[in-house]
Amino acid sequence: MESILHRLKSILHWLKASMSECLYHHFPLAERLASHPDGSITIHCNDAREEFVHAKAIHITLDDSLRSPYVPLVVRSFFVHSGAVCHEGRFLPLLAVQAFSFICYFIL
Numbered sequence: 001m002e003s004i005l006h007r008l009k010s011i012l013h014w015l016k017a018s019m020s021e022c023l024y025h026h027f028p029l030a031e032r033l034a035s036h037p038d039g040s041i042t043i044h045c046n047d048a049r050e051e052f053v054h055a056k057a058i059h060i061t062l063d064d065s066l067r068s069p070y071v072p073l074v075v076r077s078f079f080v081h082s083g084a085v086c087h088e089g090r091f092l093p094l095l096a097v098q099a100f101s102f103i104c105y106f107i108l
Contacts, residue, residue, distance in 0.1 A: 051095070
């Protein structure tokens with residue numbers, strides 16, 4: 001179990017470093033949208049940064065979430081911007097990455 005946790009931490013560190021390097025070259029992805037009175041939308045560079053989330057499913061397995069032919073409500077939490085509608089996107093990062101670890105699996 002200790003080696004799995006160490007490997008997971010290593011993967012998360014690598015993902016964050018890779019994302020940082022990518023955003024160095026594609027920095028607008030780390031910003032927010034801005035709407036203007038004339039109806040135009042631009043990228044507002046304000047150093048708000050991207051969002052990186054590591055979510056842990058302690059009481060559910062990947063098999064539990066895939067077993068049903070219907071999408072379980074917990075699956076909505078797999079998506080960082082779940083529930084955001086239309087204009088709400090102005091307040092959210094253009095890029096959001098969520099790494100999700102189940103009891104026995106890791107999903108990006």
